[in-house]
Structure formats: C-alpha cells, structure tokens
Amino acid sequence: MKNENLIKIRRELHRIPELGFQEFKTQRYLLDYIEKLPQEHLTVETWETGIIVKVEGTVGGQTIGYRADIDGLPLTEETGYAFTSDHKGQMHACGHDFHMTIALGALTRLAEHPAEHHCVFLFQPAEEGPGGAEPMMQSDVMKKFRPDKIFALHIAPDLPVGTVSTKPGLLFANTSELFIDFSGKGGHAAFPHLTHDMVIAASSFLSHLQQIVARRVDPLDSAVITIGKIESGTVQNIIAQSARLEGTIRTLSPESMDSVKIEIEKIAKGYEIANDCQISIDYGSTYHQVFNDAAAVDAFQTLVEDTDYTYQQAKMAMTGEDFGYMLKEIPGFMFWLGVDSEAGLHQSTLTPKEEALTVGVDIVELGLRKL
C-alpha cells in the first residue's frame, strides 16, 4: 500500500478520536476497511469495541500477534490540521491513529500474501484508561486466538523517521491512577478560622506528595507522582468544602508502587487530623510494567539491522502501557517508532511525520513474517 493511502486512513482516523470503550465509530471504520480486504485467509471477531483478526498461515505452526491500541485522549486539539478532530475535547494525542493505520497497512499486506505461520492482529480499546489489555487477555475470544509471541509499537516524537528503538527487559513503568477526594467544612471567605479550607488542604497535600519521591523512594530506584488535574471551589469568596486531585503514580517495580501507596495513605491520615477533613483515595486502574523478552528483542534487532532502517538501543521510560499485561503472559516486546514531532506525547500540538507510516508497516510486516 502506498504511503498516500496510509495517510488517508490516518487522517480519517485522526478525525474521530474516542475515549476508552467508547470507540464505536473507530471500530466501525476499522471493520469497514477489513471487510474490503481479501477474505480467504481472514477470521474477524469483535471484543467490546475492539477487534481481533486472524490471518491463516499457508503452512500453519506458530501464531504471531501484533497489537494496536485504538482510543484517544480527553484533550482539545491545537495542531491546526485541516483534518483536525471532529470530536470536541478529544484528540489522538498519543499516536493511536498511527498505531491503527500501521496495523491496517500490515494486515493488508498479510491478507494479500499470508505468512507461512498464522498472524493475529489485536485492535485493543482503552489503553489510556481504564485499560483494555487485561480484560481482552481474559476474554474467550482471546483464548481462541491467543498468539505464541506478540509485539506492539508506540510512536516516538523524539526519534527521527526511519529509526526504531527498544531494549531487552524493563521498557515502561508500573502505573496506577490516583484520585484523592477531600471533604471538610467550607464557609465565608472572611472567616477562615471557622472553616477547614479544602483548597489549602489539597494544595499542600499535592506538594507533600513530591516529598515521597524525593525522600521516601531510593534515589537509585525511581518514581513519579504527577497530579494532572485539580478541582475545587465554586466562587472566589467561598472557602471550599471539597477538593479533588487526579493523577498517576509511576514506579520501576511493583514493590515500589506498593510502598509509594503506603506513604500516600500515611500522609492522608495526618492531613485528616491536621485539617479536620475526610480524605478518600481511589487508585483507579493500574498497569503492569512493560517487560520485553530478551530473545525476542535480540531477534528483532537482527531483523531491523538487515534493513535500511536504523535500530537504536532504548532507555527505560516512565510511560505506562497496558500492553504490559499481554507481555506478562506472552513473550514479546514493544518498540518505539520514530515520528519526529516537536511536540511530545499527550500534547495538543502533536504532529507526527506521516512518512513514518510506511516505516511502521514495513517493520511490523517484517516482524510478523520473520520473528
């Protein structure tokens, strides 16, 4: 398939970003495309808003899987693209439009010329949250199509087009969402001593959270606590009776995740006493770390080095990916695909270079045929 066809698909998908488990138009778009491919070797099934496509091999034997995530983010796009999101406040700001297009490109090639072994394409919902990989793994449809090896890619804005990058072992962090609700006595702005101000409680709690990373986590280990959203108050002259912090925790090991959570809970107990308030903590969804199989990465590196594309050793990143749940059960790996964008992931101005689409299709096809 020519890059211009891939660009057309990417732009059409870019217009219709949808949040986790609401990817109805996206699923329809993907199914419409898949239905137009040669069907002789294909089996297509849906799971929730996701899709699984099996391409029967000409000989049989092992099954290799490729996973593409399909959801968008709650972010207002500011790219200035002519094909900007039709869905106000939602955007493909993490490259899932690329991931899906590349999967369709590779699927097209495989449907036309199947590999000797079987291949499975997983179009997975809800990577950004609440997480589609874990329930998809446990589904009956996955039991039927379960691959023996699996891989996936993620766009990398900081890498040039033509470069792919990964590493054996730990690639991405353990994650846990973090929702903290504060509730206390509000009142008149002029009489603070008669209230317990939840704006003050939540904002100092927020700063205190950073002390966990600075003083409770071994400096040779690593953790991130990010609060991405604060909500509190109704008007400038009422002391707020409630506040909410929304964020995420990232650690390099599941054990550090447990200790960070214990520290957060300890601080919360202290704040409840000091601010005469109630604090409730909800950890939302958690993702298992992305741990790449060393032998699979080694084989991938050899394959890529045999092409005109560049293989680069990656560093660990504090990104999360629910693909980690698939890798927990099936050997495989995730890799970065260079897309050279000045703006990074989760930014409203993310503009990955579309020349990277063909690179992605070439590499995914290679992996599916040769791994």
Ligand SMILES: CC(=O)N[C@@H](CCC[C@H](N)C(=O)O)C(=O)O
């Ligand atoms: C690749 C990527 O950006 N993934 C997301 C995964 C988010 C998981 C969850 N909603 C959380 O925020 O903890 C990321 O933010 O790393």
